[in-house]
Amino acid sequence: MYAFEFDRPATVAEAVAALAAEDAQALAGGQTLIPTLKQRLASPSRLVSLSGIADMKGVSTKDGVLTIGGGTSHARVAAEAEAYPALAAMAGRIGDPAVRNRGTIGGSLANNDPAADYPAAALASGATIVTDRREIAADDYFQGLFTTALEEGELITAVRFPVPQAANYQKFEQPASRFALTGVFVAQTADGVRVAVTGASEDGVFRWKDAEAALSEDFSEGAVKDLTIAPDSMIADLHGSKQYRAHLVKTMTVRAVRAAS
Amino acid sequence: MHISLTVNGTEKTGEIEGRTLLSGFLRDGLGLTGTHVGCDTSQCGACVVHVDGVAVKSCTMFAAEADGCAVDTIEGQAAPDGTLNVIQQAFQDHHGLQCGFCTPGMVMSAAALLKENPKPTEAEVRAYLEGNLCRCTGYHNIVRAILAASGQDLPAVAAE
Ligand SMILES: Cc1cc2nc3c(=O)[nH]c(=O)nc-3n(C[C@H](O)[C@H](O)[C@H](O)COP(=O)(O)OP(=O)(O)OC[C@H]3O[C@@H](n4cnc5c(N)ncnc54)[C@H](O)[C@@H]3O)c2cc1C
Ligand code: FES
Numbered sequence: 001m002y003a004f005e006f007d008r009p010a011t012v013a014e015a016v017a018a019l020a021a022e023d024a025q026a027l028a029g030g031q032t033l034i035p036t037l038k039q040r041l042a043s044p045s046r047l048v049s050l051s052g053i054a055d056m057k058g059v060s061t062k063d064g065v066l067t068i069g070g071g072t073s074h075a076r077v078a079a080e081a082e083a084y085p086a087l088a089a090m091a092g093r094i095g096d097p098a099v100r101n102r103g104t105i106g107g108s109l110a111n112n113d114p115a116a117d118y119p120a121a122a123l124a125s126g127a128t129i130v131t132d133r134r135e136i137a138a139d140d141y142f143q144g145l146f147t148t149a150l151e152e153g154e155l156i157t158a159v160r161f162p163v164p165q166a167a168n169y170q171k172f173e174q175p176a177s178r179f180a181l182t183g184v185f186v187a188q189t190a191d192g193v194r195v196a197v198t199g200a201s202e203d204g205v206f207r208w209k210d211a212e213a214a215l216s217e218d219f220s221e222g223a224v225k226d227l228t229i230a231p232d233s234m235i236a237d238l239h240g241s242k243q244y245r246a247h248l249v250k251t252m253t254v255r256a257v258r259a260a261s
Numbered sequence: 262m263h264i265s266l267t268v269n270g271t272e273k274t275g276e277i278e279g280r281t282l283l284s285g286f287l288r289d290g291l292g293l294t295g296t297h298v299g300c301d302t303s304q305c306g307a308c309v310v311h312v313d314g315v316a317v318k319s320c321t322m323f324a325a326e327a328d329g330c331a332v333d334t335i336e337g338q339a340a341p342d343g344t345l346n347v348i349q350q351a352f353q354d355h356h357g358l359q360c361g362f363c364t365p366g367m368v369m370s371a372a373a374l375l376k377e378n379p380k381p382t383e384a385e386v387r388a389y390l391e392g393n394l395c396r397c398t399g400y401h402n403i404v405r406a407i408l409a410a411s412g413q414d415l416p417a418v419a420a421e
């Protein structure tokens with residue numbers, strides 16, 4: 001790992017100011033960034049730790065909307081997001097206990113790993129990503145592998161999840177990494193059903209619109225069990241072929257609908 | 262940069278760089294080499310310690326982040342006269358270790374589990390150990406040791 005300066009600001013404003021320095025980068029739980037630094041795939045001159053910013057931590061619910069501070073750990077969401085059980089359950093299955101004690105929602109969404117769990121939850125829920133300077137709808141936020149709408153030095157300070165009527169996340173785990181080989185998050189709201197898929201596509205997290213249309217008509221397993229999804233843009237690697245992942249997308253969707261209804 | 266923290270109940274201070282890992286500070290700075298570094302890539306869990314009471318992989322946390330925190334390591338588990346704590350004794354009684362490399366992390370993870378969930382089921386023990394790899398034991402005796410340490414009767418653990 002190359003050397004860097006280390007800052008531990010106490011407020012969002014101080015952190016944003018510190019991030020304006022050239023080659024400065026935010027550090028949240030470090031569960032992605034520290035391995036990246038060790039491999040020298042990133043070489044910031046300054047790390048700005050978010051761990052001392054109390055305002056960025058916590059889970060609260062008001063008027064049917066669950067708000068999670070951008071610096072809140074996966075373990076805390078698993079324990080405190082009772083208002084949105086499918087989300088709490090998803091957070092409780094990220095990695096392992098030690099990873100969940102350090103890793104944060106902001107770090108996961110900023111990183112936008114194509115196999116991460118939070119992107120599916122945020123996209124299916126129609127969440128709003130709140131930053132130090134604006135609010136971004138989940139539909140505009142995810143822009144492909146490891147790519148998001150965040151600007152240089154922009155911080156996720158909170159994420160707002162409208163709590164759906166029914167929801168479920170089904171993750172088919174890659175047992176060595178514990179990331180999703182394919183994961184499907186289904187959320188039913190008064191406006192219809194949203195289905196978000198992670199781990200499967202070469203373009204990162206995406207909404208499966210055919211399944212959404214079918215489930216909005218009829219929220220049942222039967223509505224999706226005969227649908228198919230084209231394997232063309234699916235990921236192929238040693239863990240699974242394109243066809244295998246396309247099959248998993250459907251199977252995980254069916255299971256999620258079954259569990260949610 | 263300067264940090265001060267409580268390690269196994271004792272105040273410690275140290276001079277570190279921003280990039281100093283907590284595992285490195287414990288081992289090289291304080292000489293507490295019971296915290297093992299197996300993979301250094303946050304996969305194996307040999308380096309698990311508790312920071313403010315929760316399990317973390319010390320190879321994937323900067324020492325600077327532990328400033329002002331209470332850190333507990335394997336060295337603080339036995340009594341000062343060397344008497345093993347209940348988890349350590351159970352590992353010995355149930356042959357929960359062979360080479361012992363993974364054991365510090367296993368014991369610290371087990372301690373975190375039993376604090377959260379004093380009477381876990383076998384499935385809960387296995388799920389909690391997802392981030393702790395052992396290349397020797399095949400896990401069964403580790404699971405038995407942790408169940409025994411929780412004061413429960415030992416079920417016929419799978420594959421025996
Ligand atoms: C063994 C292991 C297993 C894992 N398994 C899973 C899994 O099953 N599913 C899953 O989804 N993830 C998994 N992860 C990843 C984990 O969830 C990480 O915690 C997460 O991806 C990154 O969060 P972090 O808080 O650690 O961020 P960091 O590693 O600190 O940062 C990641 C990136 O986000 C940026 N960043 C951090 N916080 C913010 C913010 N608030 N605003 C803007 N930018 C920010 C940083 O600058 C950096 O570029 C696993 C990780 C490990 C080590
Ligand atoms: S050495 Fe830290 S997880 Fe392996």
Ligand code: FES
Nearest residue numbers: 359363395396397
């Ligand atoms: S006892 Fe050897 S690695 Fe676990």
